[in-house]
Amino acid sequence: MSSDDEGGEEYLFKIVIIGDSAVGKSNLLSRYARNEFNPHSKATIGVEFQTQSLEIDGKEVKAQIWDTAGQERFRAVTSAYYRGAVGALIVYDITRTTTFESVGRWLDELQTHCDTTMAMMLVGNKCDMVDIRNVSTEEGKSLAESEGLFFMETSALDSTNVDTAFEMVIREIYNNVSRKVINSDTYKAELSVNRVSLVNDGTGASKKSQGYFSCCSR
Template identity: 60%
Template structure:
């Protein structure tokens, strides 16, 4: 999949939404990208995506959010879409314990198919239904800490923490590639006799992390 670099953004980051069917992934996507919520939304079939452009530390970042179907029968279709993702929001429903218990399975699948440096956040959605809560924030925070992930509770219906979740993921991704770019510059500066204009290839850069200063495709 090739990504065309234009003058509208400095970086393009691919983020996947994963989790069981019915946890609210599609409404999280529509809330973040269009500030919309649909009570009658149907289960996603296959994969769909939407984009939104934000400013992150003075840079224009285009977030390409992929909504993967949660139904088991579509998992073979969606596994290819983890490729090139630099961020993931793993969503469960705070009112359905089973969706939280399945977080570990989704994590295994994500780590099997995605880059090892992917930024992952666990999100307990439908926080507006606290009276029906089946998963405590403490349980979710403990799991996230054990797995080395960040954690947040969201409500796509009430637009609570959806923006914060994506902002946090995008900031983490940006800071990771900024550190790699700085390290590359320092390595180039410390290499004696290196002709000016020579390209330094930095390992672990994902092709979906695109700067318009260096055109890439995967």
């Protein structure tokens, strides 16, 4: 490992949130990034992302978390959305069985568009709505185990497990990258190039039009 790996080095990881429309992806992101929840949120228009920071092993790790921006309604999530992603949250709504049945299709999309090692978590959202639950916790766990995914049930409404879910994925990405860096200086160089391309993806003005870009220490 090079000397650059010591001290306060920065990492920037791109994470995507995918899943059927209205499963709560945008509210999960706003709850994690800004501790906000909008019960009347409408379908996302345009590309939205938030940037959050964690300190892991003395290094600043930033996660740039992208929301699918309503494209999932048209089954037209583009390859550009997935480009550079090293982590994903696949979200379904525990009250709507159809959104759980769609998980396989979203996993296929990830496999098609992402050729790197990914940290992936299956997220059963809206766990506060126990009275109208249609997908059991056991079903979620079983699917996650069969696909080799992390699993967690969350509630963007009351914050249950939201921070934990995102931070588990971020830490797993860091672990994946750390293992690769130890074994490959070339991978480190590729990561640095990828990091620059993410940070400089568009002008400041276009970032504002694309969505949120706030950097908050947690």
